[in-house]
Amino acid sequence: QQPVQSPQAVILREGEDAVINCSSSKALYSVHWYRQKHGEAPVFLMILLKGGEQKGHDKISASFNEKKQQSSLYLTASQLSYSGTYFCGTAGGATNKLIFGTGTLLAVQP
């Protein structure tokens, strides 16, 4: 039931791009993306509400393929501040019970 993220971990140099994928075995009504720094609480990045929707913030964007029950997070020209663990969160139906994915550890090196 828990969404599966890939890759589990990725190491980048500053300025490189990365893609993080999130797949669910259940129908998705919305997808959330969060970033968590070590020792801190997760911080909201963005939410995608319907299939095909793409959103972006600065150089971080995401897409949502409702039919495939997948979402992808795109990090462009990565910065050191992008380091952390990224979680997708999926919510279904009227309950708004938010279940988080398995997580992807991203490390950006100088």
Next chain:
Amino acid sequence: EADIYQTPRYLVIGTGKKITLECSQTMGHDKMYWYQQDPGMELHLIHYSYGVNSTEKGDLSSESTVSRIRTEHFPLTLESARPSHTSQYLCASMAQGAIGNTIYFGEGSWLTVV
């Protein structure tokens, strides 16, 4: 910025003790959540609430219990703590807006049972 607070931030207690982790939010959110997270690991939903007097268990089985007597308050209780309960507990609440729902997290409570 969201106003959601957890106390204590850090707690070390002995096996068998009863503990309550407090969570309060001043935003009037109906939906609140408790997640359990071991260091470097996934976030697991253990309890959630839709509003006053409404609580449900999450996907990860937990020996803890919760209550929701007031909208702003969602405490989590362990009647008899065990070393296996050592973990970080994160409280969250959901804001429902025109652009969708956003979850805000408290800073977390680190529990160590010895």
